[in-house]
Amino acid sequence: MIFCxxxxxxxxxxxxxxxxxxxxPSHAVKMHDGYPAFNSxxxxxxxxxxxxxxxxxxxxxxxxxxxxxxxxxxxxLEARRTIRIYSDKVPSEDEIDTLISVLSQSPTGVxxxxxxxxxxxxxxxxGSLLKPVQKMLKILHFTGLLHLIGKITGMSDxxxxxxxxxxxxxxxxxxxxxxxxxxxxxxxxxxxxxxxxAVMYHAVxxxxxxxxxxxxxxxxxxxxxxxxxxxxxxRITAVLCIGYPELEPKWKAPSRIYTGTYHTS
Ligand SMILES: Cc1cc2nc3c(=O)[nH]c(=O)nc-3n(C[C@H](O)[C@H](O)[C@H](O)COP(=O)(O)O)c2cc1C
Numbered sequence: 327m328i329f330c331x332x333x334x335x336x337x338x339x340x341x342x343x344x345x346x347x348x349x350x351p352s353h354a355v356k357m358h359d360g361y362p363a364f365n366s367x368x369x370x371x372x373x374x375x376x377x378x379x380x381x382x383x384x385x386x387x388x389x390x391x392x393x394x395x396x397x398x399x400x401x402x403l404e405a406r407r408t409i410r411i412y413s414d415k416v417p418s419e420d421e422i423d424t425l426i427s428v429l430s431q432s433p434t435g436v437x438x439x440x441x442x443x444x445x446x447x448x449x450x451x452x453g454s455l456l457k458p459v460q461k462m463l464k465i466l467h468f469t470g471l472l473h474l475i476g477k478i479t480g481m482s483d484x485x486x487x488x489x490x491x492x493x494x495x496x497x498x499x500x501x502x503x504x505x506x507x508x509x510x511x512x513x514x515x516x517x518x519x520x521x522x523x524a525v526m527y528h529a530v531x532x533x534x535x536x537x538x539x540x541x542x543x544x545x546x547x548x549x550x551x552x553x554x555x556x557x558x559x560x561r562i563t564a565v566l567c568i569g570y571p572e573l574e575p576k577w578k579a580p581s582r583i584y585t586g587t588y589h590t591s
Contacts (some may be wrong), residue, residue: 327359328437328438328459329371329372329373329376330354330366330583331346331362331364331369331375331384332335332370332371332384332515334368334376334384334385334499335362335364335383335384336383336384337383338375339363339381339382339385339577340361340362340381340383341380341381341383341443342360342361343356343380343381344357344362345379345380346362346374346375346376346379346384347375349360349374349375349377350374350375350377351370351372351374352368352369352370353368353528353552354366354367354369355375356367356445357565362375363520370436370438370589371437371438372437373386375500381463385587389466392485393507394406394412396444400526402530402531403527404578404579405438405530405575405577406526406527406530406536407535408535408537408538409535409537409567409569409571409573410497410499411498411571411572411573412497412498412499412500412535412569412570412571412572413569413570413571413572415500415569415570416447416448416449416501416546416569417500417501417534417569417570417589421532421533421534422445422447422501422568424532425525425528425529425532426443426445426503426525427566428524428525428528429441429443429521429524429525431524432517432520432524433517434507434511434513434517434520434521435511435513435514435516435517435518436511436556439507439508439511439514439517440508440509441505441506441507441517441518441521442505442506442556442557442560443498443502443504443506443521443525443566444554444556444557445501445502445507446501446502446503446504447464447500447501448500448501449498449500452498452499452502453493454494454501454502455495455496455542455552456493456496456505457496457551458549458550458551458552459488459495459545459549460488460489462548463489464489472485472489475546484534494541495539495541495542495545496539496542496567497531497537497567499537499567499568499569500568500569500570501567501568501569502539502542502565502566502567502568503522503525503565503566503567503568504542504546504552504557504562504564504565505519505522505562505564505566506518506523506557506560506561506562506580507560507561507563508559508560508561509559509560509561511516514563515561515563517561517563518563518564518565519564521563521564522538522563522564522566525566526538526566529566529568533570534568534571535565535568535569535570535571536566536567536568537566537567538564538565538566539565539566540565540589541568542565543562543563543564543565546562546565548564
């Protein structure tokens with residue numbers, strides 16, 4: 327349990343307002359004789375009971391008040407661009423630790439289930455990810471299936487270049503992150519995508535670039551050699567290539583299409 331309200335709660339500090347019971351997402355707090363009673367079986371350890379307590383009866387640290395302005399947030403979004411050409415500087419393990427530390431604040435549906443990030447670092451390690459893919463392509467080519475797949479998907483050219491040894495998947499990225507969440511969690515996939523998104527924007531703030539790798543994510547379930555014991559029982563939710571960009575984006579990207587529809591009374 328990452329936060330146990332029962333252990334943190336200081337009865338003397340409680341003003342019996344009932345806020346903790348009102349804000350609990352899993353109905354694990356009930357007021358009893360003017361004080362909260364906690365059901366540890368229902369508690370997800372999210373800390374809302376304490377976060378909103380007007381008397382700080384759960385003894386939490388004060389929240390910093392200098393949240394980013396809307397302009398700062400938009401600037402961060404605008405500065406993000408998909409990177410396909412990386413500099414030779416390989417992010418260090420410390421830098422990657424800092425990069426993924428934002429996961430401590432990434433929301434999940436059931437707060438205590440956790441997220442696992444598998445870090446593949448260095449050109450040799452990333453290069454070795456390609457070997458099982460090329461082996462698979464060789465077999466498919468031998469059986470004639472590859473030709474058919476290329477025709478059906480219209481990706482013959484891409485597949486042939488990959489088969490010929492070009493790194494069409496990771497594009498020479500110095501670091502690849504695989505995001506995993508436990509299986510059987512109804513919000514698992516969303517949790518993993520949110521986590522990767524948080525890391526992607528943190529990378530921008532650290533001067534790094536990313537490539538959201540849909541190809542690697544899609545082929546992951548069929549690439550047994552990529553699986554490890556550490557991620558047993560998990561499901562893949564995102565793959566991010568990370569590195570320092572060789573080319574900095576110089577101009578703002580064109581706007582994306584989106585629709586906001588409103589229903590007001
Ligand atoms: C879910 C998702 C999967 C993606 N998969 C790949 C991929 O496998 N290979 C690739 O080169 N780019 C991939 N991209 C990057 C897009 O091609 C990229 O976002 C697009 O070119 C727009 O550029 P921007 O990200 O700089 O705005 C992916 C993007 C998303 C959101």
